[in-house]
Amino acid sequence: xxxxxxxxxxxxxxxxxxxxxxxxxxxxxxxxxxxxxxxxxxxxxxxxxxxxxxxxxxxxxxxxxxxxxxxxxxxxxxxxxxxxxxxxxxxxxxxxxxxxxxxxxxxxxxxxxxxxxxxxxxxxxxxxxxxxxxxxxxxxxxxxxxxxxxxxxxxxxxxxxxxxxxxxxxxxxxxxxxxxxxxxxxxxxxxxxxxxxxxxxxxxxxxxxxxxxxxxxxxxxxxxxxxxxxxxxxxxxxxxxxxxxxxxxxxxxxxxxxxxxxxxxxxxxxxxxxxxxxxxxxxxxxxxxxxxxxxxxxxxxxxxxxxxxxxxxxxxxxxxxxxxxxxxxxxxxxxxxxxxxxxxxxxxxxxxxxxxxxxxxxxxxxxxxxxxxxxxxxxxxxxxxxxxxxxxxxxxxxxxxxxxxxxxxxxxxxxxxxxxxxxxxxxxxxxxxxxxxxxxxxxxxxxxxxxxxxxxxxxxxxxxxxxxxxxxxxxxxxxxxxxxxxx
Numbered sequence: 069x070x071x072x073x074x075x076x077x078x079x080x081x082x083x084x085x086x087x088x089x090x091x092x093x094x095x096x097x098x099x100x101x102x103x104x105x106x107x108x109x110x111x112x113x114x115x116x117x118x119x120x121x122x123x124x125x126x127x128x129x130x131x132x133x134x135x136x137x138x139x140x141x142x143x144x145x146x147x148x149x150x151x152x153x154x155x156x157x158x159x160x161x162x163x164x165x166x167x168x169x170x171x172x173x174x175x176x177x178x179x180x181x182x183x184x185x186x187x188x189x190x191x192x193x194x195x196x197x198x199x200x201x202x203x204x205x206x207x208x209x210x211x212x213x214x215x216x217x218x219x220x221x222x223x224x225x226x227x228x229x230x231x232x233x234x235x236x237x238x239x240x241x242x243x244x245x246x247x248x249x250x251x252x253x254x255x256x257x258x259x260x261x262x263x264x265x266x267x268x269x270x271x272x273x274x275x276x277x278x279x280x281x282x283x284x285x286x287x288x289x290x291x292x293x294x295x296x297x298x299x300x301x302x303x304x305x306x307x308x309x310x311x312x313x314x315x316x317x318x319x320x321x322x323x324x325x326x327x328x329x330x331x332x333x334x335x336x337x338x339x340x341x342x343x344x345x346x347x348x349x350x351x352x353x354x355x356x357x358x359x360x361x362x363x364x365x366x367x368x369x370x371x372x373x374x375x376x377x378x379x380x381x382x383x384x385x386x387x388x389x390x391x392x393x394x395x396x397x398x399x400x401x402x403x404x405x406x407x408x409x410x411x412x413x414x415x416x417x418x419x420x421x422x423x424x425x426x427x428x429x430x431x432x433x434x435x436x437x438x439x440x441x442x443x444x445x446x447x448x449x450x451x452x453x454x455x456x457x458x459x460x461x462x463x464x465x466x467x468x469x470x471x472x473x474x475x476x477x478x479x480x481x482x483x484x485x486x487x488x489x490x491x492x493x494x495x496x497x498x499x500x501x502x503x504x505x506x507x508x509x510x511x512x513x514x515x516x517x518x519x520x521x522x523x524x525x526x527x528x529x530x531x532x533x534x535x536x537x538x539x540x541x542x543x544x545x546x547x548x549x550x551x552x553x554x555x
Contacts, residue, residue: 071182072552073103075172075200078210079190080111080160082120082352083444087212087290088190089134090316096133099548103133103182107171109164109193110141139167158273161195168199176203185551188288194280206285206554208547213443215291215312216299216471217464218281219251222308224265225278235265251299254474259485260466282308285554288547290314290447293539294529295476309550311543315447315530318426330424333377337428340375343435346513347454349379349423350440354461355393357383357488359404360499366409368505374513375416377434379423380404395421429454436512438482441468453527455479455519457512459500461488478522482508 074095078088085108092104176184187200187207200207211218227233238245238258246255264270281287286309293300293312303310337345348365356362362380369376381393382400396404401419410419425445428434429452439445441460446468449456456479458469466487472479482505486497514520533540 071101071103072185073105073175073182074185074551075168075175075187076104076106076210077109077168077187077189077193077196078106079192079212080109083442084190084192084212085120086318087316087444088188088210090318091188091210091288091290091313092134093131094313094316094544095548096131098544099552101182101552102548103135105135105137105171105175107168108136108138109160110139111160137171139164139171157192158195161193165195165199168196169202172199172203185554186285191281192277194277194284197280197283208551209281209284209287211281211287211289213290213464214299214446214468214471215289215296215303215310216251216475217443217467218287218289218310219299219302220249220256220464220467221274221278222282223249223251225275225282228275235261236268236271238266250302252471252475253298256467256470257485260470262464262467263462263487285309286311286547286550288313290316290443292530292533293543294533295450295526298475311547313540313544313547315451315534315540317444317448317451330422330427333418333420333423334427334431336418337377337431337433340433342432343515344375345431345433346374346376346436346438346509347379347423347428347434348376348438349425349428349445350381350459350461351442351445353392354440355381355383355488358499362404363406364499364502365505366406367502368509369417370406370409370413371502372506372509372513373416374436374509375433376413376418377423377428378417378419379421380419381421426452435515436509438509438512441465441472443468446472447530450478450523450526451530453524455512455517455523457482457508459483460486476522478519478526480508480511480519 076088076092078085089106092106095102096104172184175181184203184205186205187196188210189196189200189207191209191211191213194209197207224233224235238261245258247258249256264274288311291300291312291314296312300310300312346369356365365378369378380396380401382396384391384393402410405419426448429437429448434454436457437449437454438457438459439449441456441458442463442465446456456472458473458479459482460466460469466485469479469481469484473481473484483497483500486500488497511517512519532538535541
């Protein structure tokens with residue numbers, strides 16, 4: 069049997085790159101004839117990607133059959149400042165097509181190069197299917213969100229093509245409007261639709277993306293059979309081949325050397341009782357622009373009396389599309405939080421900046437998680453058996469919150485339809501009251517709740533899925549079998 073090579077093209081965001089790399093390592097470990105080259109797109113909105121890949125390749129244990137190629141930067145990065153965010157992503161991928169073509173041509177022409185078997189492209193890089201077609205190889209889409217969201221995306225495209233349904237004409241604030249969508253057991257209220265569905269520029273990108281996914285050879289989804297049985301079953305009547313191969317997580321983060329800026333956090337957790345700490349974290353791009361909202365969270369924490377670890381980030385400057393939230397200085401924290409809050413809660417809580425999320429969720433002291441419901445965060449919470457109180461901010465997070473609360477019943481609700489200021493297409497939500505937050509906090513921290521029992525059970529299922537004989541292990545084997553037999 070001949071050696072084969074796959075080309076991966078991940079979206080240039082850390083969450084997407086890390087998942088793609090972990091999946092690539094999994095494939096290489098499972099089959100000795102596979103080599104993978106990951107083509108890295110440089111983007112202004114996540115400079116950490118380049119540092120991440122450099123740190124990986126510097127490791128002595130990094131597999132030789134996994135290589136990275138850094139693609140040339142955009143010839144005019146200032147152009148991004150004037151583009152609508154949907155056009156930005158489209159431009160970022162389209163301008164890289166010639167570079168991807170050149171990189172793959174060089175791979176093919178190298179001495180003793182393995183035969184190119186296909187492309188694996190990120191859910192936001194489906195335009196690269198055109199390049200794969202030029203090389204006469206199939207493309208698989210690597211979908212870093214849930215199977216339910218994949219089904220939602222494809223169904224909305226079908227509604228538009230078949231029934232001419234225009235989501236931009238819907239009123240997202242009218243929670244009485246609901247849709248029956250095959251990948252969900254319950255009818256889905258418009259209030260939890262992604263905000264892009266109400267913006268014409270983003271909707272065009274969304275629909276074009278869904279159309280391309282339907283043309284792919286198949287879709288690799290970062291989920292597992294036991295978590296989303298209904299959503300995955302909804303694909304069985306269609307033509308699309310779906311491989312649930314998750315949870316793909318960088319779990320080694322919990323075992324690596326603690327960084328200097330997080331060692332004090334882990335030491336503090338070591339001194340806390342088991343399952344006693346509530347962790348609040350809203351992702352690498354999550355922040356609250358309203359000081360009133362920060363105040364309400366602080367009031368809720370103080371009133372609840374729970375032990376807490378709160379990752380609180382400073383908003384980026386207004387109008388800075390590519391800036392990410394930064395850490396507050398201590399003096400800035402004192403200004404943004406209620407007067408005396410840090411002193412009054414010094415015995416039971418810590419307010420920090422950036423947080424090593426996997427390490428924290430893996431700690432035995434953590435018993436609950438207030439989360440923005442990014443899909444990677446949901447998978448991490450399940451893997452480590454920590455129940456979530458939902459607080460979505462942007463992207464498809466409202467749908468994710470609906471899924472884990474209403475569909476899967478493995479989370480409690482603080483809110484499901486909250487939208488931050490980055491969702492300018494529909495306007496940001498009002499301030500969530502301390503009373504509502506406190507209710508969610510107390511519910512998620514209940515020791516013997518049904519939600520906690522379900523999350524613990526699903527945690528066991530997630531680990532079994534990855535073991536030999538497990539559902540995800542089997543789907544990875546099926547995927548490898550299929551690519552070895554692609555014509």
